[in-house]
Amino acid sequence: MQIDTLPLTAEAFAALDADDPLRAFRDEFALPEGVIYLDGNSLGAAPKAALARAQEVVSREWATDLIKSWNTAGWFELPERLGDKLAPVIGAGAGEVLVTDATGLNVFKVLAAALALRPDRKVIVMEGSNFPTDNYMAQGLVEFLGQGHQIRFAEKDDILAAIDQDVAAVCLTHVHYKTGHILDMQGITAAAHQAGALAIWDLCHSAGAMPVDLNGARADFAVGCSYKYLNGGPGGPAFLFVARRHQGEARQPLTGWWGHKAPFAFSRDYAPAPGLARFRTGTQPILSMAVAEVGLDIFARADMALIRQKSLALTSLFIRLVDERCGSFGFGLASPRDADARGSQVALTHATGYPIMKALIAHGVIGDFRAPDILRFGFTPLYTSYMDVWNAAETLYRIMASDEWKKPVYSAVDAVT
Amino acid sequence: MQIDTLPLTAEAFAALDADDPLRAFRDEFALPEGVIYLDGNSLGAAPKAALARAQEVVSREWATDLIKSWNTAGWFELPERLGDKLAPVIGAGAGEVLVTDATGLNVFKVLAAALALRPDRKVIVMEGSNFPTDNYMAQGLVEFLGQGHQIRFAEKDDILAAIDQDVAAVCLTHVHYKTGHILDMQGITAAAHQAGALAIWDLCHSAGAMPVDLNGARADFAVGCSYKYLNGGPGGPAFLFVARRHQGEARQPLTGWWGHKAPFAFSRDYAPAPGLARFRTGTQPILSMAVAEVGLDIFARADMALIRQKSLALTSLFIRLVDERCGSFGFGLASPRDADARGSQVALTHATGYPIMKALIAHGVIGDFRAPDILRFGFTPLYTSYMDVWNAAETLYRIMASDEWKKPVYSAVDAVT
Known part of the structure; x- marks a missing residue:
């Protein structure tokens, strides 16, 4: 037709x-x-199925099994388990995605990681008309760091021209929250890499709405939320992606105990977990997390x-x-x-x-x-x-x-x- | 008896x-x-009552009322609403407490705020044997800031001696997670103030377990979780307290859109909300938040x-x-x-x-x-x-x-x- x-x-x-x-x-x-x-x-x-899952978490996992659900219900591994379910939806591999925290917090983490990977560069390219929380988080990060970073705002047709040798990272939303305009993830990422910069993609308005191919585009980092096209529930957990090639080196500053290399050793000093797990922060809202999995499970069949x-x-x-x-x-x-x-x-x-x-x-x-x-x-x-x-x-x-x-x-x- | x-x-x-x-x-x-x-x-x-509340959020607020629940169910105001319910349990006033994010993230926010209020001081006093996420978060913050801050670890009997004119903030857990030992909130806070430092208290093991009097002790900031004595559900939202006298000046770096002075203007540049609201970050996990309120409601009668x-x-x-x-x-x-x-x-x-x-x-x-x-x-x-x-x-x-x-x-x- x-x-x-x-x-x-x-x-x-x-x-x-x-x-x-x-x-x-x-x-x-x-x-x-x-x-x-x-x-x-x-x-x-x-x-x-979300209702039954919420009932199960409250009645069985919490009320009945109580503390042992951290082990028996796999609560501690929810970020990885849900991340691996989401990965194929966004063109990521197993072990590259965590479902955790909120979108803005994940922006803070991956942007901080990206800036640390490009210590000699001071410019972040962002879209000024974007949904503002990414821009706000970047502004807070830049001000907090106090190292002279600046945000170079560009609208869709001017983004490529804004990428030069001063740029540490481009941090853009794949699909615009107001207009629905798609940015060229592949082309912009390639241009960023050509200039020596890293590419961070916010998938809030594309994950679950269309095929996304993070690894095909060689994206460096990504974030997004579960509560729009992924049907994860109101304010459901967000996600983040760290390309495997960065997982050895990338660090982020929200160093809570879930990102420690031995969280149950309860040692005094922070030591980052190997790989992606260091992008975890702390205890997650289990009820919201568990219900978000129901939405992801549907996508496994779509x-x-x-x-x-x-x-x-x-x-x-x-x-x-x-x-x-x-x-x-x-x-x-x-x-x-x-x-x-x-x-x-x-x-x-x-x-x-x-x-x-x-x-x-x-x-x-x-x-x-x-x-x-x-x-x-x-x-x-x-x-x-x-x-x-x-x-x-x-x-x-x-x-x-x-x-x-x-x-x-x-x-x-x-x-x- | x-x-x-x-x-x-x-x-x-x-x-x-x-x-x-x-x-x-x-x-x-x-x-x-x-x-x-x-x-x-x-x-x-x-x-x-948690089960019925979870069912109500999923079936009515989310599934039936959908997007309008942000207004009709008061989702956007949950951090303040729950905060005001918690306030009397911890000796805080209305408008001084937000229920939001996770404990470690709240430590990051209030510790960053405290350091900014004491820019000429570089020492943070913490307890090395404390539950580690506070220490880890402080370590991440210090490293990220890169301004030469250091953490001075002291155990309970040595804390007072560790507080001198170099100290920007003491950041301590009121009741020790392992031993249950209570630190003297009143005395340590007074000593911190005497030295010109600020006092941050983690109430994870005291909120809901005993009377806590943050304002009686003149505490500056506090954090804690809802999922222990407050029965807020697994990984339920944490809370933070900012004493009213600091709310005009205190700033924090996780500047998401929920902390903006006009979040629904969707403007490009961050401008902090007046008062406590600037300690909000972004969209909260509503299901976990709503269920945590059930636990708090019990304390209103206790x-x-x-x-x-x-x-x-x-x-x-x-x-x-x-x-x-x-x-x-x-x-x-x-x-x-x-x-x-x-x-x-x-x-x-x-x-x-x-x-x-x-x-x-x-x-x-x-x-x-x-x-x-x-x-x-x-x-x-x-x-x-x-x-x-x-x-x-x-x-x-x-x-x-x-x-x-x-x-x-x-x-x-x-x-x-």
Whole structure:
């Protein structure tokens, strides 16, 4: 079926669902009735198995087995166990990924490690329009170090030009959180290496959304979160990747006891564990960690090529529907029209985007709003159907055509995460 | 009832239980049948309400309400909400405590803040025999900063002498993880201030175990975990305290977006939130956070003076029973015999402690072992009964008197946390 020429009819969309090789995955998620959830790029939906797993951790592992679960339930090894499950999803090898801590903390760790590997260089290249926590963490690190590092901000088309012999590391998010624009991981990493710099990739908006090939791109470090496309639960643990070739030398400064070479010797002085384990910090939130594994287990059965194929079909069709049905209502497209440059989301712009998004949410289509004017719609191929796309666009049309969105109830401001 | 002269009979212990003003709390915990759990100083028991809370977070807040739970379920404010619930338990005021991150990370934050407040001083006083993650984190921080800071290790009786005009901060654990020895928070803090230094207290083994009065002692910063006496769940979030008088000036380097003054403006450059909120880092593991609140809610109804009174009775009686029943088996007492200097645990020493502890565990008495020779028994007044103490000592006696502990099955080594 050619997506670009598909007839824009409900029947055609229903037929795509009927033929969808991923359709069975939708039944694995606990989606509420009457909701079209297009915000899995912010908080992934709950796998149905997550409830049973949470119950098991609380009732059996914690309440019944108590302290011995550190051994019998493998709590201490969760970062490695989950990391090895995530590795194939992001093009990493076994022993290169830890699921641990939060994204910003992992940025701090791998950026500190990268700077220490390039002690004579003082520049970090970052994208100023990126989701800010990476930039904030880098700023905190630079100020704390007090060694004259500076952050050179560049936007997507200027990144290559910003990489020169002064650059210690580029630290970039693979897919932009607002627009969904994909940066060229392979090309930028190669350019960084050519200049003698290291490449750090934040996969928050690409891990689980599309094939990612960290080792194919020769990435040096990476970070990301589990709670978006990987469906790991609210605030679920983040992850980090350290390429095997750096694991002998790379060090990080958050030297908690889980990163010690002999944590149960309880010795006075820190000595880093060999390899990746030194990127562990301390005791992890086991309940959140254990539930995140449920999301990762689903990906062990999912074909990332099929996910990407469906993702592009969903986003392309949504753009076509908005163009055709809502073309007169003042929307712009902030996401790339070129499918190859687009992640798994569509960002529309509208001068009064906030009340429009609130009206959509009130009518069961859940996206989110990012100031000043972006309506974000995330498409998660494991549980977003083609009919969801059809119905979301229809709802948007009705809200715009009826002036429903102008009702005062939709203009009150509240926090959006 | 005089504990020191109580007849050592099962009847007398049962009578203490019958009169125990805290006895109703035991029903709030899901303790397994046939187990005497004396390891709540490592992993607190599960409140029965934790299961329902975990189910609610997964099924309603995550699966049903999805992204809007950031607002409707107050996820973003959990660190403050839980912090304010914990504050009275540790002698802090509202707005002085955050429940967030892990203990070691919080050590990193408050120690960095303390060093920045004393830029002309280069010494940190710590206890070398402390649970090592605080020391490791301080070592990582010092090495990373590269400004010539040094850690001056001192043991309990030498701490005051180690505090001089070079000291930027003392960073000590209130109750020793192995011995249960209580450091004099008031006196050491006063000595630190007298020398111009700041005092950081780790409350991992005292929060929830005894009255703690951070503000009464004029402590500057504090950290601790929720998963021991506070029953917050395995690896549950830690906490930190910043005295109000420092909140205007203190800064920390893990500058994630949750510590920004306007996190939802998504601006490029970091600007610290006013006050305590700048000690937030990034997105928190919501499921673990929410379940930790259940443990804190119990403490809102618990009288810390009664907890301390019962704690001392439990530990004193256990010591008396071991003295009387097991005096010939080669045990020593690593914990203070003086009740005022003792936290809520009893540490026995024995040359072959490891197989003895394994035999105890096999017979349903769960303590833990710390190399090279310490058997630790934690007493948690909310759910430890006087008969538990009686039965634990009886079990120890039977294991020693029968040479049960010499069976080969108990000598195999496995990891203990």
